[in-house]
Amino acid sequence: MNEHTENLDSDDTFEAALQRHGMELDEPLTESLRQYAELMWRYNEQLNLTRHTTWDLFVGRDLRDCLQLAHLIQPDEVVLDLGSGNGVPGIPLAILRPDIEVSLAESVGKRAKVLDELVTELNLAVPVYAARGEQLLEDFRFTTIVSRAVGSLMKFCRWVEPHWNSFDRMLLVKGPKWVEERGEARHHGSLKGVDLRVVANYPLGPPALDSETAEASPDTELADQDPADQMSEGQGVVLQLSRKGRFE
Numbered sequence: 001m002n003e004h005t006e007n008l009d010s011d012d013t014f015e016a017a018l019q020r021h022g023m024e025l026d027e028p029l030t031e032s033l034r035q036y037a038e039l040m041w042r043y044n045e046q047l048n049l050t051r052h053t054t055w056d057l058f059v060g061r062d063l064r065d066c067l068q069l070a071h072l073i074q075p076d077e078v079v080l081d082l083g084s085g086n087g088v089p090g091i092p093l094a095i096l097r098p099d100i101e102v103s104l105a106e107s108v109g110k111r112a113k114v115l116d117e118l119v120t121e122l123n124l125a126v127p128v129y130a131a132r133g134e135q136l137l138e139d140f141r142f143t144t145i146v147s148r149a150v151g152s153l154m155k156f157c158r159w160v161e162p163h164w165n166s167f168d169r170m171l172l173v174k175g176p177k178w179v180e181e182r183g184e185a186r187h188h189g190s191l192k193g194v195d196l197r198v199v200a201n202y203p204l205g206p207p208a209l210d211s212e213t214a215e216a217s218p219d220t221e222l223a224d225q226d227p228a229d230q231m232s233e234g235q236g237v238v239l240q241l242s243r244k245g246r247f248e
């Protein structure tokens, strides 16, 4: 057991955490999500993937963000999780919404390999690409790109700028710093021609904490860049970015 798993509270249960956070899920979904978290925690012993190693953190941070996204996606959508890392939000989204197609893009090979093993063990039809998400847009089309804790708004706008024909919209999970990021992106002209809307707004802070933006660096262990490092009170948001006049 390493430092990232030793906090596991064996007295806590998934069901109790769901109840504390006011979430109700059907039994088959609960079982699949439990299996995902437990598998991810097992891989976490070899490769630091997350610091969310309690049911409270898994439910209050990871699942909370994924449920917000799950409500925003239309039936039959084709979704790319860009910068999937430990599988959030893509894997829970694929479990919560079996009617949509989800793919994962992860630029660091060893993390992509773990994601591949996770989806295989979970029996999910979810392709995993060991690639930069924006490069995938050269060959594939998606209706929605989802992402959490991968890069600033400005960075995302720059990555996808040449590829707007390859997707309809992005749904980015952000913490309270999104306002600063919007200022930076506007300052650099990155939001020109982009329609930016807040499509979900939900409280952060105990017991449901934040999924703040962490800059992704391939050289850094994933758990060291974990959104939990930047916990703060306030509102979590899902931002929708689309090309002006092209997505209603």
Ligand SMILES: C[S@@+](CC[C@H](N)C(=O)[O-])C[C@H]1O[C@@H](n2cnc3c(N)ncnc32)[C@H](O)[C@@H]1O
Residues within 6 Å of the ligand: 082, 083, 084, 085, 086, 087, 088, 089, 105, 106, 107, 108, 111, 131, 132, 133, 134, 147, 148, 149, 150, 214, 215, 216, 217, 218, 222, 225, 226, 227
């Ligand atoms: C901080 S982790 C976030 C993981 C997960 N999305 C979450 O919310 O917990 C960011 C991940 O994005 C990956 N990444 C960064 N830029 C990427 C890109 N352009 N395409 C694909 N993966 C990328 C990094 O390797 C890292 O695994």
